[in-house]
Amino acid sequence: VISGKARIAGVMGWPVSHSLSPALHNHWLTQLHIDGAYIPLSVAPEELENAFRLLPKFGFVGWNLTVPHKEAALKLVDEVDSAAKAIGAVNTVVVKDGKLIGKNTDAGGFISNLKQKIGDLTPYKKTALMLGAGGAARAVAYALKEEGFETILIANRTHARAQSLAKEFGAPMRALPWEEIPGMLPQVTLLVNTTTLGMEGQPPLALSLDNINPAALVTDIVYRPLETPLLIEARKRGCVTATGLGMLVFQAVNGFAAWFGKLPDIEDAEEYIVSQRA
Ligand code: ATR
Numbered sequence: 001v002i003s004g005k006a007r008i009a010g011v012m013g014w015p016v017s018h019s020l021s022p023a024l025h026n027h028w029l030t031q032l033h034i035d036g037a038y039i040p041l042s043v044a045p046e047e048l049e050n051a052f053r054l055l056p057k058f059g060f061v062g063w064n065l066t067v068p069h070k071e072a073a074l075k076l077v078d079e080v081d082s083a084a085k086a087i088g089a090v091n092t093v094v095v096k097d098g099k100l101i102g103k104n105t106d107a108g109g110f111i112s113n114l115k116q117k118i119g120d121l122t123p124y125k126k127t128a129l130m131l132g133a134g135g136a137a138r139a140v141a142y143a144l145k146e147e148g149f150e151t152i153l154i155a156n157r158t159h160a161r162a163q164s165l166a167k168e169f170g171a172p173m174r175a176l177p178w179e180e181i182p183g184m185l186p187q188v189t190l191l192v193n194t195t196t197l198g199m200e201g202q203p204p205l206a207l208s209l210d211n212i213n214p215a216a217l218v219t220d221i222v223y224r225p226l227e228t229p230l231l232i233e234a235r236k237r238g239c240v241t242a243t244g245l246g247m248l249v250f251q252a253v254n255g256f257a258a259w260f261g262k263l264p265d266i267e268d269a270e271e272y273i274v275s276q277r278a
Contacts, residue, residue: 007036008059009259012043012051013066021064023276024252028264036260045072052076052093052100061259062094064252070135077102086169087138092255106136107143109251114219116250116266117242124190124217127151129176131205132195133161136221140194141169149190155181185211191234193220198228205230214238221247226274245270 011021017040025038041063043051048069055063065073070089074080077090083104084090090102114121128149130140133156144152152169153176156162162175176184185191191212197205199222207230212218218234223245231241249269257263 001035002037003035005035007034007061007260008039009036009062009064009255010039010041010060011064011066012041012048012069014042014044014068016040016042016066019066020248020273020277021066021252024249024269024273025256027269027272028256029260031265032260032262034260034262043069045069048072049076056095056098056100060095062092062255064255065091065093073102076100083107083142087142089135089138091251092258094255094258103254104139104142105251105254106139106247107146108254109247109249110140110143110221111147112250112253113244113246114217114242116246118217118240121147121190121217123215125149126189127153127184127187128190128192129153129155129181129184129188131155131181131191131193131197131207133158133165134194137165137194140192140221141165141173144190145169145173153184153188182208182211185209186213188213188216191216191218191239193222193228193230196222198222198230200224209233209237212237212239216240217242220244223248224277245273248273 011019013019022038022040029036070091073090077100080102084102087104092103092105094101128144133154152173154162154166155176155178159177166173166175196202214237216239218239219242220228220230221244222228226243235241249266
């Protein structure tokens with residue numbers, strides 16, 4: 001039941017119809033018997049500034065941002081946390097005393113997902129190899145650096161983009177030419193795909209794992225399908241793997257707690273999302 005006092009949050013996207021966040025947050029609201037709602041907000045880029053100005057006046061407690069708004073949101077908030085600043089993107093806004101606080105919980109979500117699935121990440125911290133240098137890669141790069149990975153390599157189809165990302169984040173990050181991936185794979189202890197390759201409706205990730213270190217951890221931020229061809233192939237070669245859907249769950253926790261005042265139960269969240277999608 002939503003009363004007149006309900007706390008209202010949502011997700012702004014353009015389009016927003018693909019977002020799994022409304023299902024997830026409303027599942028948690030129901031589980032915790034919270035008087036609140038989380039709604040999809042179809043906001044065109046030219047209306048983003050208006051939306052940021054008006055929603056707090058209507059009592060919204062905050063919102064998430066999805067494609068294509070995360071970068072533009074950075075300039076529309078009053079304060080940003082260190083993750084949002086370094087990543088250059090805001091995915092969570094909390095309205096606090098009339099001010100808009102911008103956060104980035106994608107990086108934390110990425111690491112929390114790995115820790116929940118794998119446990120201690122220490123054995124995998126020697127050499128990380130990231131595939132891709134787009135927006136999602138920035139959050140992963142920040143996360144790996146914060147977690148203290150010793151070497152972080154970035155390989156991207158467009159090498160110049162990998163170089164500029166590596167330069168911006170600095171040591172221990174460096175760009176690796178795409179064609180040098182096979183020679184590097186025996187040393188890699190964490191392999192992460194941050195590109196959209198392998199996603200349903202996208203081209204496959206054309207990468208041979210022949211040389212992969214069987215002691216490596218392999219993860220993918222693509223979660224549709226849940227088990228990407230990269231993860232299936234890696235597991236066949238003895239690697240430990242972690243699916244990416246949990247990143248979506250964990251990035252949501254922080255906003256939920258700030259808006260609705262309770263920590264949600266992450267135990268059945270992935271299962272719930274998958275059941276909703278079926
Ligand atoms: P996002 O914000 O979701 O990361 P993006 O900024 O468009 O999206 O980045 C997509 C990533 O996937 C990039 O690293 C991109 O490589 P380029 O920088 O060379 O464009 C990568 N990517 C997309 N399609 C690709 C393809 N067909 N082959 C190789 N890499 C691809």
